[in-house]
Amino acid sequence: MASRATTRQPVLALRAAYYPFLAAVCVLPLLAALALVLLAAHVPRAASVIAFCLAILLSACAIHVLAAFRFYRRRPSQDAWEFELPPAWHPALTALAHDVANRHKLTPPDVIRVHVEDAAYVWQDDRGRRVLVLGALTIANFSQSAVAGIVAHELAHLTAGDTELTQTLRGTVLLMGLLDAVFAAEPLYMANPLAWLLRGYHRLFALVFAANRRLQEFDADRFEVQQVGADACAKTSILLEALEILPWSRLHNVAESCLAVNVPLPQIFSEQMARARRTTTWDWQDACRKALARNTAALDSHPCLRERLAAIGVPPRRAIDLAGELDLAGPPARDLFVNWPVVEKFLSEKIVSIVREDRRIRQEIAQIGLGRPW
Numbered sequence: 001m002a003s004r005a006t007t008r009q010p011v012l013a014l015r016a017a018y019y020p021f022l023a024a025v026c027v028l029p030l031l032a033a034l035a036l037v038l039l040a041a042h043v044p045r046a047a048s049v050i051a052f053c054l055a056i057l058l059s060a061c062a063i064h065v066l067a068a069f070r071f072y073r074r075r076p077s078q079d080a081w082e083f084e085l086p087p088a089w090h091p092a093l094t095a096l097a098h099d100v101a102n103r104h105k106l107t108p109p110d111v112i113r114v115h116v117e118d119a120a121y122v123w124q125d126d127r128g129r130r131v132l133v134l135g136a137l138t139i140a141n142f143s144q145s146a147v148a149g150i151v152a153h154e155l156a157h158l159t160a161g162d163t164e165l166t167q168t169l170r171g172t173v174l175l176m177g178l179l180d181a182v183f184a185a186e187p188l189y190m191a192n193p194l195a196w197l198l199r200g201y202h203r204l205f206a207l208v209f210a211a212n213r214r215l216q217e218f219d220a221d222r223f224e225v226q227q228v229g230a231d232a233c234a235k236t237s238i239l240l241e242a243l244e245i246l247p248w249s250r251l252h253n254v255a256e257s258c259l260a261v262n263v264p265l266p267q268i269f270s271e272q273m274a275r276a277r278r279t280t281t282w283d284w285q286d287a288c289r290k291a292l293a294r295n296t297a298a299l300d301s302h303p304c305l306r307e308r309l310a311a312i313g314v315p316p317r318r319a320i321d322l323a324g325e326l327d328l329a330g331p332p333a334r335d336l337f338v339n340w341p342v343v344e345k346f347l348s349e350k351i352v353s354i355v356r357e358d359r360r361i362r363q364e365i366a367q368i369g370l371g372r373p374w
């Protein structure tokens with residue numbers, strides 16, 4: 001953990017240098033244009049007109065940088081699919097999180113929330129509160145023991161200051177994303193060398209940031225292993241990856257099939273796990289093989305499954321064996337809620353509304369692009 005301050009230095013240095021760099025990219029062409037106006041009488045007229053037009057073209061970056069600044073200052077701080085429930089609804093979950101924190105000397109969360117889609121994560125809000133978010137999929141399908149392992153992993157991120165780093169970099173990451181989107185959408189920027197210079201800087205920043213985030217994951221996994229052991233930690237990782245590979249257990253597919261037959265499904269996450277329980281050992285192992293065959297891409301924020309398991313001492317052959325014995329038994333994490341069915345019904349309606357919105361957008365695109373209903 002002591003080396004963490006060293007590993008985050010490159011990304012912090014790139015962030016510190018970014019704003020002076022951005023200012024230079026915006027201001028220098030304007031200064032060049034001003035200088036040309038002042039020197040117009042001393043240089044050939046044709047050359048000064050061409051140079052002036054070029055300087056104005058390059059100054060276009062400044063306009064979009066200023067527009068992006070205005071937009072990102074109004075950024076929402078919370079994921080729209082993340083919900084805070086009254087603490088009285090999940091006292092046992094709060095107690096579990098604090099037990100895990102005490103056991104491993106980790107920082108406890110200030111707030112616990114649930115998410116419609118994501119498995120689990122932590123972040124720090126604008127008021128500095130440490131927020132632990134557990135996905136409905138995780139709560140509905142995993143045992144309390146497995147959730148304790150996931151909580152240990154997430155609290156390790158809090159303790160190491162990973163969420164503070166993300167909070168520090170959040171505005172910069174968003175600003176870079178906005179500018180990249182503008183540069184990619186405007187054909188004029190294809191001919192603008194300053195836009196390419198900025199995009200190159202953004203790419204370098206993204207590569208360094210992603211590499212640092214992967215190191216954070218390896219460190220956090222060590223705490224999950226301390227909480228539940230290497231095999232249980234590996235099983236959680238395999239199950240989460242396999243659920244996304246097996247087509248009939250993907251959350252969106254469950255919701256799609258429910259929408260297709262127009263049947264209300266109040267407990268979509270339970271339905272997902274019911275499908276998973278009907279999955280054969282061969283299918284689990286096949287999904288695990290596919291997950292193990294994936295490699296880490298340069299911009300991935302998480303290492304691939306194979307590297308992640310190797311770091312906790314689980315070789316691929318052992319992972320395939322574990323995939324054949326995925327144990328979904330044990331006291332379920334949903335019992336940590338006073339009335340989980342009510343929470344699950346609320347979250348199920350949210351995921352169905354996400355899928356319905358996706359379908360509506362796809363239908364509109366099909367109607368516009370192909371001139372026919374989807």
Ligand SMILES: [Zn+2]
Binds near residue numbers: 157216217
């Ligand atoms: Zn993590």
